[in-house]
Amino acid sequence: MLSLKFLAVGCCALQVVHAVPKWPRESRNEFNIVKRSASSFLQTEVPIALADLLCNIGSAGSCAAGAKSGVVIASPSKTNPDYFYTWTRDSALVFKCIVDTFINSYSSSLQTEIENYINAQAIVQGISNPSGSLSNSGTGLGEPKFNVDETAFTGAWGRPQRDGPALRAIALITYSKWLINNGYQSTANSIVWPIIQNDISYVAQYWNQTGFDLWEEVNGSSFFTIANQHRALVEASALATTLGKSLPNAQTQAAQALCFLQSFWSPSQGYIIANINQNNGRSGKDANTLLGSIHTFDPEGNCDASTFQPCSDRALANHKVVVDSFRSIYSINNGIPAGTAAAVGRYPEDSYQGGNPWYLNTLAAAELLYDALYQWKRIGAITVTSTSLAFFKDLDSSITVGTYSSSSSTYTTLYNAVSNYADGFVNNVATYAPSNGSLAEQYNRNNGQPLSAYDLTWSYAALLTAAARRSGVVPYSWGETSASSVPSVCSYTSAVGTYSSASTGSWPPNQTPTGGSGSTTTSKSTSVSASSTSKSASSTAVATNPVTVTFDEIVTTNFGQTIKIAGNVPALGNWNTGNAVALSADEYTSSNHLWNVGISFAPGTVIQYKYINVASNGDVTWEADPNHTYTVPATGATAVTVNNSWQS
Template sequence: MESRQPTTSGPAQISTLPRGWANRLLGLFLSVSFLLAPVLYLQWPWKFAFGLKHDRLWIITDPFFTYKEWLGTSIYPTLQRIQKAALPSMRSILLTAFAFCAAVFAQNSAVDTFVTTQYPISKAGVLANIGPSGSKSSGAKAGVVIASPSTSDPDYLYTWARDSALVYKTIIDLYTRGEDTSLRATIDDYVSSQAIQQRVSNPSGSISTGGLGEPKFNIDLSAFTGGWGRPQRDGPALRATALIAYGNWLVANSNASYATSTLWPIIKLDLDYVSSTWNLTGFDLWEEVSSSSYFTSAVQHRALREGAAFAMKIGQTSVVSGYNAQADNVLCFMQSYWNPIAGYMTSNTGGGRSGKDANTALASVHTFDPAAGCDSVTFQPCSDKALSSLKVYVDSFRSIYAINSGIPSSAAVATGRYSEDVYYGGNPWYLTTTIVAEQLYDALYVWKQQGSLNVTSTSLAFFQQLVPSAAVGSYASTSATFTTLTTAVKNYADGFLAVVAKYTPSNGALAEQYTRAAGVPISARDLTWSYAASLTAFSARKGVVPDSWGAKGLIVPTTCGTGGSGGSTVQVTFNVYATTAFGENIFLTGSISALQNWSPDTALALSSANYPTWSITLSLPASTTFEYKFIRKYNSATTWESDPNRQQTTPASGTYTFNDSWR
């Protein structure tokens, strides 16, 4: 039993009503107020209710304390205009409380309506953008997701590995949950399209030399050869996760043969790429910063972890230890992104920005494991680190968008990618605003399932933003504090969907962005990712969650490894055409231990048996991207060839030859 007392700074109790009578009156009034809320919302003179000289209602008898906290949780900005002061009469108390109940009811009702009306629009929007028969995807091959039908300002009529995987993970979940059994054909189309796309040589390389990191293709599955931020290493991991979800369902439904013969070759190529390249830099999900990125690391860890489990399930045991070893290394590396002083997960290791980015909320949601509880190691949505990071991220937009002006710190606001954004003027995005709501719905699901909620020193600021009296502690679901906190979080989450609803046009079309000044849709129209993000948020609001992927109980290794391919090697021959003076020799060194880690002193000597072509054959880690250079040694002098460093990726198996010329 909790004992909650008003703070000493509040006014003295002034109610002369007997305590029991007051409680009965309040209970009756609250019950009736919810029944009358629609009438009040439409008919009551709001200015009369709020036109008091006081700024916040102070409930003046002990039994009302919890409701004082509740009233302190803003639903609309007008409710924040009620200050600590004793109101002149019970009539005023009732008027204000009636108004609050009406506001709560109105927001919840409005979000309910939005979800109901927008869901079929968003689902249709996703399917319209998938070839070959989608109404807005003309020219796209079967199973190919177009990012948007927009062909100018901007031109998004391409297919991205990342967007496609996230969209199809949504579709696969709808199918495997039994919500739409008609989706099987388009899922199989996606499988076929990705088997083709993986083998398309592109500016990032071939299937065995880094091409899996290519982010963007033409919608006929030919290579996009224009300039771009490449490679992007999240796509293979996300694709593996989507196909593993499908594979697990197939195995559970007596179709392991398709999972093994058709899905596994695609999945294995992606997992081998992830296993060997997770420790290399690449462009982030916004395609702007080349560095290590938290979102990429998080989805890579998930893919390797569930990939090992799936491999074991279908009897592909030879790769399990290697994938698990690299998953441990990635998990260890993920901890380095945390900024303990500022209380948020830094999005990128480079780029020169603050690192407060939707990147991390997206990572938390797309690696959500409902069986993992509030684990901070894997940055689960209800973990103290994820909640603290979410607060910092959301707060970074409160003062920079005009449409957020006047909204109090306890209320939802429009959010974008990151506060320093300038793309199309740096606006809020539909999918980034939606993802905040989804993280909070995921958190609510876990708290209710586990029957408790923990407030730590790390997450305290998040909770106090919503309930100022929140304190560090563990609260069982039977406690009043649990109810107070979860109610506040639910209302806060609904607030973000209310923001999306407010700036969604009447036809439900979701663009990429909405303007920071007026909330008008801008940039690419009918963005597939925007539609998919709304679907997953709506599901989370209903308590529908994804399957577990193995995040529960993971322990960070005491020593972080630097990567590799789990032990498998391939034979690689290096040939370089180089003329030399008598007594001068050619050597090789590079970025991995097999190439002596850039050491000129221990560089590997090449043979001149086929002069002027110098050669050496080495065993190198399979599916590994590395850099290297040739050097000349003559007497005591060492000469490096000119920049830039050469880069290659070893194949997953077999042998390979690199042919170069000295430069």
């Protein structure tokens, strides 16, 4: 990366405390190749990854000493390389993760972190820097990174970078949606909206100007940037309507950004060109494009090629081309055939630190497929086109172009093959991750040894995002279905924005979820096994708060059916079947009809719940009364398992 650095993440529905003492870098990168399955690896790695992610956020994070409240560091590493800075892009994607986590399972401590982040961004927006200032037509919003004490970084760098404002707006819009849904619209209006408005003004004004890409090396037009700018404009327009605000240019500029986004697709080559309007001599095959698809994934979206949704033929064709580009250049990929997971780097011509695989990119390859699986399952069919045929042929050589409904054996074959393929990328990370759970930036292309910055926040977040999608945990829809039509004529214009300083908010207390509890009946007892986790000097600490409850449900199902859990708390959807949490059938066998899922709760939480069977057409069948009741341990446990059987 030529000594340039950034961070981008997602997250899953878990929470741990911040203050995790860190062992020295040398011991954290101790490494032995260990073969582990995706399930067993994620079971141990997810709490480690989330603990280390939160540890890298100031000022509560013990790994981020010196960072102001709400500031995200890329890595605690200060030498070889020095990543002890905060990036607008990094911070936005980290907190998009945290907001999604908070929405899935309410946590007052996470809410405080979100509020701290929003306050920090109000300050950062107003810092004059080498890119400009807020008062100078918003130019300062394109500054990529700052010192962790909220002062300007004035050294040479690849600037401006235009994805940061879009990504920050997306994170803040998501939290605003939660505030509105729970009756706190005035907070979204007075505290959050002024920051969003500045960022969207910047996006509308500068989306069609070149800047440096997410790897901070190429000055041109970046797929990742334009895709997220389109999303931000779409979401902001809808939020403005809800809040009674005016964003007259958001919709028109969104349509033109989508029009421009089509320029990155090369029909003749069958993949997305990562950067255009530049001349760097590269092939354009780049994990930039995988990340673009997963960060604009809409769980309610269709397989729209125009927005490069994960299940679209373009995204799948591109997935094959990007992954295949690393098969022959990394020794650790030797002998791995097409259609089998391999280590994934940034782009095949990469030379930074030797040009190695990155944990986050290998995980992005998995996440894109998990996203596609989610969309196919919701839609009830898999469509193979001439564009995506090569991708599917790697998994089933007999496949032909067509649409295969979820009731067909071909659908089952393809669905299972893609699921196994996705797990393979997680297995690859599991193989080359140190046994103590530490994730660096890269791993050696020849022997898998961890390289570059240690405890990279992006790596941990990518692990969490992939794990969440694998478990069926998805974020809010951003309105993709209403914003996927490409205008017949592209007009690469812009709209001059208005900018004003946002103030740090005085947050109202007790803004808790207000959803109803649903109806209840006589409760049913459950059998439970519990485990606690202690910490030694040689292992990563796992927080004792909250408690991860694994629900094991024994129930016989047919193909196309999904078991979900609904209950009286936000983490279980407040009895709303549309927000119920899907269980996984990964451990379901002919002799053990097990569905399960892990969900985090605050200690002492009393939950009532039932299981539902959701058919492929969306029909819902509830299990019989009574409700199950369970009280999460108040002390002494970090993980428990609740054993149930379907009540008929």
